[in-house]
Amino acid sequence: MRRIILVVLLFKVCLLYAQMKPNTNLPYNPMPPYLEKITTFGQRCDWSHDGKHLIFLEKTFGDVYEVEVETGILTPLTHHFFHEGFVRALYLANGDILLSGAKTFDATEPWKSRSPENAELWVLKRDLSGPPTPLGVFCKEGPTCSRKQMKIAWTVDDIYMADIVYKNGIPQLSEIDTLVKSENLPEPLNGWRLETQNFRPPFDNELIFNAHFPSVEYEAEVMGIDLQTGKIVNYSQREDRYDEPEGIFPDGKHILVESTRHHPKRGERTTWDYIDLYKLSLDGSAEMERLTFFNEGLKFKATNPVVSDDGRYMAFQYSIVGETTGIGHGILIWDFEKQKQYKKQQNEQ
Template identity: 50%
Template sequence: MKKLFALLLLFCFGNLSAQSDRSPMEDLPDYISQLTQFGQRADWSHDGERILFIEKTFGDVFEVEVATGKIIPMTHHFFHEGFVRALYLANGDILLSGAKNFNSEDPWKSRDARNTELWVLKKDLKSAPFALGVHCKEGPAVSRSKMNIAWALGTTIYQGEIDYENGKPKLKNWKPLFTSGDLPSPAKGWDLETQNFNPKNEKELFFYAFGGQFGFQAEVFSYNTEEKKFVNFSKSKGTYDEAEGIFPDGLSMLIESNRHRVNYKGMKEFLTLDLYKMKLDETGDVERITFFNDNPEYKASNGVVSDDGRYMAFQYAHAEDPAGKGRGILILDLQKWEKKKGKR
């Protein structure tokens, strides 16, 4: 399997790397700045002053002050086996995703749904995190205004509420919302990952489904928990559209996509990602925001928008890096981008 993967990478990049040998980090536009030299999977604090991020997959969690660049460790005060997600809860506590056990000889088992669990780390950092007693596939979705969360397990998406009893967080009223078998074609039976609640309508949950030929197609969906209805915003374009951070007005969402590489197929198509802004309406129109993959050896991913809608935090990586890996956190000023995007 490893040899096959290596051959696929060689096929994907062998003829493309000659196009450009210049890293996009050497020529950032003036509306993008680098915040950290390492890290991945950023999440904005509610006041926009700090960003939470993972050091690396199965690593520690850190918080960085945006104004000063000061980095504070959040998980150094207890022993653990590493985390894959860290997200601010509405009350300022932190939702963690990580496995109880880690095997360096077979690391990826600690990322799958059979082993990854959800935990709550209290913001005072005076104790180890509290286990919520459920497993989670990839990233959970966290409400910005309520203590509601949603997560995927297998091909089912669940929702619950975090409550505190004698100061100890626990999960209550949790239940399954739907399975991938409930989705309309072509996504019926595909794998699922939750992403965001609509900040303007908590009954609307955004997620994406991925599958198709070789598993390299992904579609952005919403699910209305009251009306029990799905909306497909990608509309089967045959591309990879992975839902990321939502804009605070609830009208647009960031996605990772390969729409600029529509002629690429298979592994090549999957690895050539940049960040786009997708309208959450009947058009599903998209607008490209980052151009890191103009050099096919790089990509930009995991974009999230500050609560005031002014900034986007994201990560850059090498295109062949595993999904989710980041090599540093960057900030994009969306107001400046709006003014200059037509001049590119």
């Protein structure tokens, strides 16, 4: 009798665990021929300039890795020094790596290390010859790096821009400029919070950024500021929706957007949680094309996409609805050329 009771209890525990454990299986099953998962873990990736590697975070407040796209070989980039974990990693124009992370970490209050009061910017040399060098500034959410110049932008409350220069081989910031304040935004966005996103190629003469307003959950718009004239443009033009800019195409004509256009509400409230990936035109028309359908069924979401420098590939992650922003369960690569061929074949059948 005791054995039967024990078996029943064990079965119930296993059943409860199965219900509690998040299902991180890919929502595309089977995957289309233009989509490939290249890592089983990781989040917030960035393309190398030659398109042969992706840099990514192991997890929020974790180590930084680089994966070779062709082989899947992983190289840890932050194992050679002690640290408290990182929340961003981006390639600089010279191949060095811009990191964001705090000097201290408290597991009982982890998110303090992601706050603009604690997350600092650092430069890690490409040759991994030592620990990263602090740049002496703090950062809210993600910074952005020019793909062509040693120029970065970042946000605390306002958006700042500066050059990275090396003196005696040591990186430091030069020509720091306050670029955008929330009160600079046109109505009805005046006073909305800011987050930098991309220098717009091919000329880097505009900075694309996100303006968001946590009215209930979040509304967000895709914005741009001309670096010469200071003119600010709203590209998404739906202040009642969540449209957050992400990776930009190398010709500067389109940008990838995390958007809830297909399912903007959670009950009566605007939400950021039901996102999928869209392609937004930057010609002022606000035209959007949905690319991914991970959020069908409102269980998964595709997030944090970046475009390779040749424009052929999109790398991104997928998450579970309800998870904290930035969480990912592996890096996927979307081949736009193969997708075009696949669609053509499907139409011909």
